[in-house]
Amino acid sequence: MSTKLHEFHPEEVMAFLDGELPSERASVVGAHITQCLECAAVASELRKVSRDMAAWLIDEAPQTLDENVAAQLQSVLENQRSKRQRISFPRTIAILQIWFSRPYIWSAACLLIVALIVAKVFSPHLMSPPAHSAPSLDSSKIAPMDSQYNALPNSGAGRSEGGGRARSLPRQEAKSAYTRKSRVGATLGKIEGTEPVERSPMIARTAELKLIVEKLDLARAAMDQILAQHRGYIGQLSRSADDGSAQALTAVLRVPASQVESCLDALKKLGRVTAESQTGEEVTQEYVDLRARLNNARATEQRLLDVLRNRTGKVSEVLEVEEEIARVREEIERMDAERKNLEKRVEFATVKLSLTQEHKEQLHLTPPSAGTQIHNAVVEGYRDVAEAALDLVIFVLHYGPTLLLWAALLFFPARFAWRKLRSAAAGSHA
């Protein structure tokens, strides 16, 4: 069929027969088919094809299909029902809404809240853990650290300062050192292998005391005696004695924490107290954290040593392990020094003492000679001139540029204004 003579393509005829054309187009095509033999032939052929295809019939769906699908349907519906029973969220919400719409439910809830608040307010000890009381400084509970240090093997006489012990001390002995009973280490609680000790916070005490004394030398000697009696020592000392002003002495004293109160009382008697202050910094947590980190570092060191001992890898790996061991040891030494510093700060309180001698002006009965006075006058005059000249130079250098700038900005307006005034004055006189 030629489409050139027909405005309707055969596909459109097919679409018309299939009912796929819009109604307006369908009516046009339908009218055309009744008048066009070719399009009618196409339509006839298409209808025949459909009829022939309709001859291909198939059997009915078997009954087993119905049974199987019904069984699946039953299973799905049961699953849905069980899910609804487990989580019936909308139903739960509805029930809650019904419950909370009743007044007595709200009343009971309010009474319960009030009871809890009353119990909290009036019986705090029932709700909160017992508070720890602050330790007194002059108590003997905090034993000196001497026993701990001196009890260590290979520790030498007296106290040892600074790091380095970790390197020289074998690990097993160092481990035993940490397990010794220590009053300062009591904050760590029960240490394995030791008796349980009472927990007490670690306080680093600092005191400041300013005195005015009659004679500074005598006060200095008395201060030394007081320190010796209380087993303290001077951490730092400085003294000043300017002409014409009061002599002063400033010292930083380290006194055992148990002795600081009696020491301060003794120092106050040296003169008149002009200022006093005391502070206590709790370093318990810091100390505990430090100990924990130190223990971890030591464990790491031991593991690395084991790796090194059983080394089977390349040389480069061995070097890496050794580097790591060195780093860990450095860290251990640093933390150990920090730990000792903390212990020292707790064991020994810091007292900043300032002694100032009362200043009395000297009476000069003999006046200076005339020559001396003239000499002094000439010197002072020269000094004054020099200072004045210097001040002038400094002033010019300091303010000169700014003045010049303003002068440049204001010169022409000022001149203009001046000329106007002069001409106005001249005009009035004329």
Place this chain on the structure above:
Amino acid sequence: MVDETLMLEFTKGSREAFTELFARYRGPIYGFFRRRLNDAGRAEELAQETFIGVLRAAKRYEPRSTFRTYLYSIALNILMAERRKASRREENKTEMGNPASRQVESDPDSGLWVRRAIEQLDADHREILLLREYEQLGYEEIAGLLKLPVNTVRSRLFRARMSLKEFLLLPRPDVNSNVSLTDLGNER
């Protein structure tokens, strides 16, 4: 009640709604697979799978298209999977063209003749023709299922019908013979 409403009722838990839908489509869906597969048992299984797929996906059902399109899209996906599986197994060269297994039809000669003629069509043309003639789907529904433009569907459908017409005009040989329609066409 329209199909979409029944499906929505089923999503809310109505057994009767699904039963009604099943009653409406059990035949067409079975026929869909029966005409495309040689094995009646397999066709029944795939039809069952189609309805089970509807059951399981009920919660996610949204009436964006007609229920019929939705149902046949599930069936078509299952059919495609079956064809891929069959091609891997290489059971049959074509599903429809195994003369050794004849199905029992109401009019065995005519039906077989039509079936063999349809078999000669291109796969794309054949599918469109089947969906139109037997599943009674519209052009747009077919286009949506096969993801083709509507005009493509129309032109392919026309060509399929014209080709089938030519095949059906050929003289029918004995149905027990192994002479193919292609051979008949060449003789002609």
